[in-house]
Amino acid sequence: NAGVTQTPKFRILKIGQSMTLQCTQDMNHNYMYWYRQDPGMGLKLIYYSVGAGITDKGEVPNGYNVSRSTTEDFPLRLELAAPSQTSVYFCASSFTNTGELFFGEGSRLTVL
Amino acid sequence: GENVEQHPSTLSVQEGDSAVIKCTYSDSASNYFPWYKQELGKRPQLIIDIRSNVGEKKDQRIAVTLNKTAKHFSLHITETQPEDSAVYFCASGSGNTGKLIFGQGTTLQVKP
Secondary structure (H helix, E strand, O other): OOEEEEOEEEEEHHHHHHHHEEEEOOOOEEEEEEEOOOOOOEEEEEEEEEEEEEEOOOOOOHHHOOOOOOOEEEEEOOOOOOOOOEEEEEEEEEOOOOOOEEEEEOOEEEEE | EEEEEEEOOEEEEEEEOEEEEEEOOOOOOOOOOEEEEEOOOOOOEEEEEEEEOEEEEEEEEOOOOOOOOOEEEEEOOOOOOHOOEEEEEEEEEEEOOOEEEEEEEEEEEOOO
C-alpha cells in the first residue's frame, strides 16, 4: 500500500492563479480530510468527506473547493490564490469516523 | 463552532523528567480524543487515543486522561528521551460528523 499520496510536494503560485492539490489513497478509507498547517497555528480543517459524493466545510473553507467523485480521490482546488493561502497542506484519510488519521507527506504552497 | 485549546505552546524538560500537555475542548458531542506527534519536516502520526467511555489509557511511557465533565484531556510522557522531542497535537472528534479538530500544538524539547 502506498497509503495517502499528495501531489505536488512544492508549488509556487502567483496571486490570482488557480491550482489543484491532488490526494489519493489506496486503503479504501471512507473518510478524507484536508488540513492546512501554519507555523504555531496547528492544523486547521479546510474540508472533509465522509464518503464518495459527500463533502462538508471545516474550520477554514473560504477560498477552497473540493470534490469526492471516487472513494480514492479527494482533490483540493484553490481559486484566485492569495498570499494568505501560503501554507503546508496535508491530506489525510481514515477508515472510521473515530479512527487513526493517515496523513500524506504534505504539499508546501507559496503564493507570491 | 468547535474549538480545542492546547497548553503550553512550548515545553522544555530534562531527559528523564515527565512532560504534561493539556487540552480543553468545547463541543459536548465530542467522544474521540487522539494525540499526534509530528517530527520536524514529517507528517503527523497517531501516538495514542482515548474515547469518551474511558477515563485513562496507558501505553508504555505515554498516558492520556480524560475528564468529560470539565472537557479536559491530557497527555503524560514519563521518563522523557531526546527522541520524544517533537510537536504534539491533541484533537477532538465526534462520531456523528467525522470532523476532527486539532489544538494549536506543543513543541516539546527534551534536553540530554
